[in-house]
Amino acid sequence: MPRNLKITLGILSVAVLIGLISLHGLHQRIEHLSQEQGSEEQQRRDLLKPEISTPTDAMANAKIFWAAGADRVAPVEVQLPLSADPVKRARQVLDALIVDAPSEEQRTLPADATLLGFYILPDGTAIADFSDALASETPSGILSEEIAVESIARTIESNVAGARRLKVLIHGQEVDTLAGHADLTGFFDLNPAVVAAGAPSMSGTPAAAAAPGNAGGKSSR
Amino acid sequence: MHTGPVIVINPAHGGTDEGARAGNGLVEKNVVLIFARMLRSEFERQGFRVVMTRNDDSNPSYEDRAAVANAYRDAIFISLHVSSTGQLGAARTYSYQFSSPIAVVSAATAADAANAAGAGAVSSVPTQSSPSSRLMVWEEAQRPYSESSRKLADALQAALAQKFAGSPGTSARFAVRELRSVAAPAIAVEVSSISASDSNSLLAMGASLAAMIERSVQAMRPQGSLPAAVVGNAGGK
Numbered sequence: 001m002p003r004n005l006k007i008t009l010g011i012l013s014v015a016v017l018i019g020l021i022s023l024h025g026l027h028q029r030i031e032h033l034s035q036e037q038g039s040e041e042q043q044r045r046d047l048l049k050p051e052i053s054t055p056t057d058a059m060a061n062a063k064i065f066w067a068a069g070a071d072r073v074a075p076v077e078v079q080l081p082l083s084a085d086p087v088k089r090a091r092q093v094l095d096a097l098i099v100d101a102p103s104e105e106q107r108t109l110p111a112d113a114t115l116l117g118f119y120i121l122p123d124g125t126a127i128a129d130f131s132d133a134l135a136s137e138t139p140s141g142i143l144s145e146e147i148a149v150e151s152i153a154r155t156i157e158s159n160v161a162g163a164r165r166l167k168v169l170i171h172g173q174e175v176d177t178l179a180g181h182a183d184l185t186g187f188f189d190l191n192p193a194v195v196a197a198g199a200p201s202m203s204g205t206p207a208a209a210a211a212p213g214n215a216g217g218k219s220s221r
Numbered sequence: 222m223h224t225g226p227v228i229v230i231n232p233a234h235g236g237t238d239e240g241a242r243a244g245n246g247l248v249e250k251n252v253v254l255i256f257a258r259m260l261r262s263e264f265e266r267q268g269f270r271v272v273m274t275r276n277d278d279s280n281p282s283y284e285d286r287a288a289v290a291n292a293y294r295d296a297i298f299i300s301l302h303v304s305s306t307g308q309l310g311a312a313r314t315y316s317y318q319f320s321s322p323i324a325v326v327s328a329a330t331a332a333d334a335a336n337a338a339g340a341g342a343v344s345s346v347p348t349q350s351s352p353s354s355r356l357m358v359w360e361e362a363q364r365p366y367s368e369s370s371r372k373l374a375d376a377l378q379a380a381l382a383q384k385f386a387g388s389p390g391t392s393a394r395f396a397v398r399e400l401r402s403v404a405a406p407a408i409a410v411e412v413s414s415i416s417a418s419d420s421n422s423l424l425a426m427g428a429s430l431a432a433m434i435e436r437s438v439q440a441m442r443p444q445g446s447l448p449a450a451v452v453g454n455a456g457g458k
Contacts (some may be wrong), residue, residue, distance in 0.1 A: 026245075070308045070413070071389070140241055140249075141304035142315060142411045146395045165320055171444035173369065176283070176398060185360070187320040 001042055056084035062093050065154040066106035071143060073108060073151045075158060082159070090160045091118045094128065097155050108151035110137035116171065124164030125187065133172045138179045145182035156192040165189055228264045228271045228438070229290040231300040231399065232257035233409075241305035241415040247423075249415055250278070254299040256412075260299065263431040267313030267439070284359075287402035291362065294397040297373070297438060298407035300399055303423070307413030310422075311387035312430065314378040315409040316370035317363045317401055318394035362404040369406040376409065377437040384429055387413075410434065 060082045068074035080096055083089045093113045101107040110133050117129035138148050153166050167185040168178070177185050232253040234240035240249025254275070261271045272293075274286040281289075290298040307313075357365065374392035382388045392408075400407040412430065417423045 063429075070387075071304065071311070074252070110405075139305040141306055141414075142395065142397055142409060143304050143313060143413070144306045146393070147306075180234070180240070181397055183398040183401055185398075186396060186401075188263055188318050188396070 003138045054083040054085060054088045057081035058084075062096065063095050063157070063158040064093060064100070065108070065151045066097070066101055067104070067108050067147055067151070071147070073147060073154060075154070076102065077105075086160045086162055087118055087120055089119070090128075090156055090163070091115060091128065092150065093155050093159045094118065097151060108147050110134060112137055117169075120160075120163055124162055124190075125167055126160070126163035126165070126190065127167045127169060128152060128156070129169040129172055132171050134168075135175060135178055140179045140181070142181045145180075145211060146179045148175070148178060149182050153190055163190050223434070225268060225269055225295075225442070226294045226438075227290075227293040228261075228269050229274065229296050229298045229405070230257045230260050230264075230271060231274040231286050231289075231298060231401065233300055234280065235259075235275050235278055238254065238280050241303055243415045243417075245420070246418055247415055249303045250280075252303050252415065252420075252423060252427070254278075255424060256301045256303075256430065258435060259427050260301070260431040263435040264438075267435060270386075283399050284402060286399055287362065287404075290407070291402075291404045293405070293453070296405040298400070298403045298405050299396070299434060300407070300409040302411040304411050304414045305416070307411075308387040309417055310385055311389075311412055311413045312381045312385050312426070313389060313411050314381065314392040315395050315397050315400070315406065315411070316374040316392060317418050319364055319367065320396075334398065347433055357404065359402050362402045363400055363407055366404065366406050370400070370408055371404050373437065373441050374408045376441055377410070377434060380433045381410075381430075384433060385426070406432075426435040429445045 024119075056080065059079055061077045062080045062082060063075035065073040065075050066080050068186070078096060078100065080092060097116070098109050098113055100109070101111075112131075112133035114131045114133070115128065115132055119127045121127070134148075138145060147156055152168065156163050156166060166189075167174075167187050168184050169175075170184070178184055232250070234250040234253065236250075238250065240253070242248050257273055258276075261273060264271045272289060274281055274289045287298075290296045363370065371392065371394065378389065378392040382390045397409045400409060410430065412423070412426055415423075
């Protein structure tokens with residue numbers, strides 16, 4: 001083999017080796033970057049996630065309203081650490097409504113939706129402020145939006161005393177509709193009579209026992 | 222010659238708002254426009270005057286759609302939807318549900334109400350006012366018509382439950398945005414769903430739906446459940 005060809009092959013081999021090493025390094029860097037991005041996303045979600053652990057938390061049965069079939073919601077009893085503070089309690093049950101759906105079929109709110117804020121005004125108006133995902137990822141349709149609103153309203157009224165009506169905000173703003181149908185400019189009635197016994201009222205006194213037959217399924221609002 | 226109420230048909234969505242979309246490319250805005258044209262033909266055959274809030278791919282605002290109905294003294298507003306979820310082949314009828322006002326009732330007022338009730342008063346519960354010529358708040362234009370809307374919705378839903386398996390027996394009351402500012406009996410009908418594997422069955426459903434809506438409107442008229450101006454007018458049937 002001529003000497004020149006040997007040198008050329010040698011140089012090419014070294015170049016290929018360097019290229020492979022660089023490619024491997026590049027691949028590792030991309031993987032590292034994507035992991036960093038993922039952890040940043042996780043950090044962002046953790047930051048946005050409401051702090052739902054409170055000093056007064058006690059394990060209790062909460063009634064969370066998930067979908068039961070195609071056109072109704074029904075309560076499922078779940079053991080949760082629940083706060084004595086009605087506002088924090090509301091955040092805990094709404095967080096469970098989103099995060100702890102037993103199955104995809106039972107899910108009523110988009111998995112990406114987060115509760116950004118929750119307040120109860122002195123007149124009993126409960127204000128639930130959700131992230132944009134609630135509006136952008138809820139399937140468009142009267143029924144699907146009704147199911148979403150019903151699950152929120154029934155879950156609040158069954159676990160939080162003192163809330164008499166519900167106002168839903170999206171990212172701190174009043175919006176016209178949830179996903180094109182459900183009117184969010186007004187309020188949704190809550191029925192304080194269905195609040196479970198022992199649930200703390202706004203004044204801190206125990207609420208009345210749940211009205212029989214009133215807590216399950218969809219109301220005739 | 223036209224007699225009876227003006228039927229205002231509202232095919233939901235339109236334009237860039239496609240509504241529900243199926244995997245096969247079927248979109249709600251187009252399906253409800255076909256349904257609306259079927260319904261228009263059904264009513265026109267019976268001698269009704271029919272107006273549509275859109276008859277093309279436009280997307281009027283909620284207020285513009287309500288304004289079409291509110292331009293007439295006696296109208297009936299019927300909004301058509303196809304859902305993205307729900308049991309295939311089912312249909313649901315809605316009337317608007319306003320929230321209850323949170324009133325601060327003084328002890329004296331409560332006592333007066335209790336005394337009046339004890340003395341045989343008809344009702345101490347504030348109820349909706351009758352439709353009248355008074356100016357009303359646009360955002361709550363539907364409130365005086367809540368009862369007539371609910372009756373029409375119930376009548377239609379009873380028929381739908383018999384025809385379409387899986388449909389509930391009674392209508393639903395929910396805050397459907399497009400109904401709120403309509404100063405006339407107003408209902409929304411939603412058919413399930415856009416995901417029907419056979420678009421022909423969906424269209425056949427539209428034809429049955431149109432006939433049932435027309436019959437429900439006719440059936441309500443002699444009972445005085447629709448605006449007074451309507452009762453007694455020959456609908457042509």
